[in-house]
Amino acid sequence: MATRETTMPDDARDRGMVSIIGWATAIVIATGFIIGAFAGYSDAIAIRGGTPLPVWLGPLVALAFCGAAFTLYARHHRATWRQWSARKRRYGLAIALLALIGGIVGAWFSVQLPHDQGPFEAMRADAFSPAFAIGASILWVVGLAAGMFFYHRAIDDHEQRAWLWAGLAGWYAFVFPAPAWWALHRAGIAPEPDVMLLFLVSLVVNSLVYLWLKFR
Structure with a gap:
């Protein structure tokens, strides 16, 4: 714990x-x-x-x-x-x-x-x-x-736990939409994937989870 x-x-x-x-x-x-x-x-x-x-x-x-x-x-x-x-x-x-x-x-x-x-x-x-x-x-x-x-x-241990879970949440925020967006683009349904937009979404999710776990 x-x-x-x-x-x-x-x-x-x-x-x-x-x-x-x-x-x-x-x-x-x-x-x-x-x-x-x-x-x-x-x-x-x-x-x-x-x-x-x-x-x-x-x-x-x-x-x-x-x-x-x-x-x-x-x-x-x-x-x-x-x-x-x-x-x-x-x-x-x-x-x-x-x-x-x-x-x-x-x-x-x-x-x-x-x-x-x-x-x-x-x-x-x-x-x-x-x-x-x-x-x-x-x-x-x-x-x-x-x-x-x-x-x-x-x-310390408390902040490390918050950081690790936040990093995982940020990774999920990238790994879920990125392949789907890429596949839709290859089919001509969606525009070309924007890597910086995906990065910013991941960063926002990472920050929110980190702040919630650290200061709750």
């Missing part, structure tokens, strides 16, 4: 963890927003016939903001981080790494979008540059592997 850790953190440590994870996530989101804002403004200028901003300007400003924000973040949370156990540090590191990778890929995606296409149009069209495709693929595979390594070393 799965059990939780016998020593539970007190309210102060719980608030410390929420603050550390929450602020790190907020910084990553804000960094991506800055890049997207620069890209959107530059596209608007180009549509009106003006000279767009340099492509590197948005990422440079966002990188400067991200560096400054994380410097202040590290100083503010240094004491809380030192109070954490090794397991909690690995957990925080895994979450931060995965959030950072997601932020980088999302920001890069927004920068390389053609000004006449939205994100959903670009995902369904041949709009990716080779550099983005290769870089995002490497970040996804290597970063996810590293994040999962730290994550699985940090979780």
